[in-house]
Amino acid sequence: VAPLRSAAQTLPPGQTVDPLSMQWPRFFAANGYEFAAYQPQIAKWPGNQIQGRFAMAVRPAGTSNETYGVVFFTARTEIDKMSRLVTLEDFQVTKLDFPTQRAMQKVYQPIIQAELPQAAKTIPLDHLEAVFVVSGEITKAKIQQVDNTPPRIIYTTQPSLLVLVDG
Secondary structure, rough: OOEEEEOOOOOOOOOOOHHHOOOEEEEEOOOOEEEEEEOOEEEOOOEEEEEEEEEEEEHHHHOOOOEEEEEEEEEEEEEEOOOOEEEEEEEEEEEEEOOOOOHHHHHHHHHHHHHHHOOEEEEHHHHHHHHHHHHHHHHHHOOOOOOOOOOOOOOOOOOOOOOOOOO
């Protein structure tokens, strides 16, 4: 996590995007903590409502002890097809999970709810579409049926021959 703060951009039509503000991770600092939000993973995107999660790193300012967690969110999307940008409006943190620092989650929650909507306000449409397609493919792959029935074991005390048969 760097002390660098990425400014969100809301652009008038036809204006170019500063590529540095579109890079991941996006950084913000508040109340003595530094945060890094990594590119979001999209779970659902029906209509203009989006649900997903950010991987998040946090550390006390001036240290290198990073802790990682997940921040779940919902937002309304405004798509600018000319600029190929998505603006997240009505951004709400629905849940967060920092497994190694559960006691600190109550401290992180208000900071993340206040700062993350600005740090991740504008996202390239191509990035979100690519992530959304990949997350759909992962969901399909997770549904594969697996047969975990243990094999039948045959034990004999006489000399025998093992014959491999497919199936």
